Amino acid sequence: MSAPVQQALVTLDDYRTAARDLVEPSAWDYIDGGSGDETTLHESEAAYRRHRLRPRVLVDVSRCDTGTTLLGSTVRLPVGIAPMAFHGLVTPEAELACVRAAGEAGALMVVSTFSGTPLEDLARAADGPLWMQLYVFRHRPTTEALVRRAEAAGYRALVVTVDTPRMARRPRDLRNGFRLPPGISPANFGSEVSAGLHAGTAGASALGAHAERHHDAAFTWDDLAWLRSLTRLPIVLKGVLTAEDADRAAGLGVEAIVVSNHGGRQLDGAVTALEALPEVVAATAGRCEVLVDGGIRRGTDVLVALALGARAVLVGRPVLWGMAVDGADGAREVLSVLGAELENALALCGRPDLASVDADLLHAPQHTTPATPHHF
Numbered sequence: 001m002s003a004p005v006q007q008a009l010v011t012l013d014d015y016r017t018a019a020r021d022l023v024e025p026s027a028w029d030y031i032d033g034g035s036g037d038e039t040t041l042h043e044s045e046a047a048y049r050r051h052r053l054r055p056r057v058l059v060d061v062s063r064c065d066t067g068t069t070l071l072g073s074t075v076r077l078p079v080g081i082a083p084m085a086f087h088g089l090v091t092p093e094a095e096l097a098c099v100r101a102a103g104e105a106g107a108l109m110v111v112s113t114f115s116g117t118p119l120e121d122l123a124r125a126a127d128g129p130l131w132m133q134l135y136v137f138r139h140r141p142t143t144e145a146l147v148r149r150a151e152a153a154g155y156r157a158l159v160v161t162v163d164t165p166r167m168a169r170r171p172r173d174l175r176n177g178f179r180l181p182p183g184i185s186p187a188n189f190g191s192e193v194s195a196g197l198h199a200g201t202a203g204a205s206a207l208g209a210h211a212e213r214h215h216d217a218a219f220t221w222d223d224l225a226w227l228r229s230l231t232r233l234p235i236v237l238k239g240v241l242t243a244e245d246a247d248r249a250a251g252l253g254v255e256a257i258v259v260s261n262h263g264g265r266q267l268d269g270a271v272t273a274l275e276a277l278p279e280v281v282a283a284t285a286g287r288c289e290v291l292v293d294g295g296i297r298r299g300t301d302v303l304v305a306l307a308l309g310a311r312a313v314l315v316g317r318p319v320l321w322g323m324a325v326d327g328a329d330g331a332r333e334v335l336s337v338l339g340a341e342l343e344n345a346l347a348l349c350g351r352p353d354l355a356s357v358d359a360d361l362l363h364a365p366q367h368t369t370p371a372t373p374h375h376f
């Protein structure tokens, strides 16, 4: 009998299915899971399914260009890799695989504070733009050192995550007593902050306990001014979901916002990022760039986000699926599938470039929560 034919992986969901069997179960749950009932996690993908496109015809789409700029850096795709902790959970090359894939795909990469590879090594391996994600720790010298190192290594922006004053209760991690396996540790700070991540307790997550101890839950808008004064790097706020906060951020001179509910991993029951996007875009009124993440799984999802005013999207879990399947090559393939789907969708929508994508591309959404409050 001949060997079974290896099925080609042609959608991001194919990568998810393939990755599931390759990742240790408690690590899979950490990556795949969300907080609470995982309502926001599921709704974040479903929100994209409720949009319908209005294609235009008889437009020259013999060449379609997916290129743009993000805070002045040129990218071939309006897609960045979302900051995610500990890529070593899915591939031994860890974050180095991801940096290589981002460079080959012409995509932005956002490096997590909790990368398992030092941020300087990643900068040396990169040939595309890198942004550094920052968790603000109670231990301010550690936070400040991360800023200085990101500046020195050539990172082009700081992405301050503001939806994680503490880690949400994530039932899968609590049940599994999730902790880091031996050999995987945060590489960007010392033992004063990294201790305890390998210790398991039934009913608790080592990462949750860590965030409780070290994330600064008292970090406020005033402290953001401190961060602003500390560095000339552009500041990006990740985790904004309301017009009020977006307006305040833009008023403080923040250069970009990532509309995000942390991939359904923080406040369960939160609005989806796609639903929040229009009010954030309206509130910022062009004062800063707006990106969105959470649940983007198809090229048409990218198109919907752009039509609602995002400049680009970030993609999280699918990149980990790619790396679980085939390291750097797998991550590059995931980005290339997404890019090919986007390019295909642009052609079939009669939109030869991203500048021609606007709200006219969208039919009135089906059964969505209104983005602006109802007036009864």
Ligand SMILES: Cc1cc2nc3c(=O)[nH]c(=O)nc-3n(C[C@H](O)[C@H](O)[C@H](O)COP(=O)(O)O)c2cc1C
Residues within 6 Å of the ligand: 030, 031, 032, 082, 083, 084, 085, 112, 113, 114, 133, 161, 238, 260, 261, 262, 263, 264, 265, 293, 294, 295, 296, 314, 315, 316, 317, 318
């Ligand atoms: C395994 C994992 C680790 C993450 N770690 C971080 C992190 O260290 N910092 C951060 O700001 N966001 C983190 N996130 C959230 C992502 O940046 C992003 O908001 C989310 O994954 C987007 O949703 P998606 O996975 O549906 O694309 C993490 C997400 C996952 C899945």
Ligand SMILES: O=C(O)C(=O)c1ccccc1
Residues within 6 Å of the ligand: 085, 114, 164, 167, 207, 211, 262, 265
């Ligand atoms: O798991 C996460 O979503 C996350 O953001 C995080 C927070 C603290 C430590 C490691 C990851």
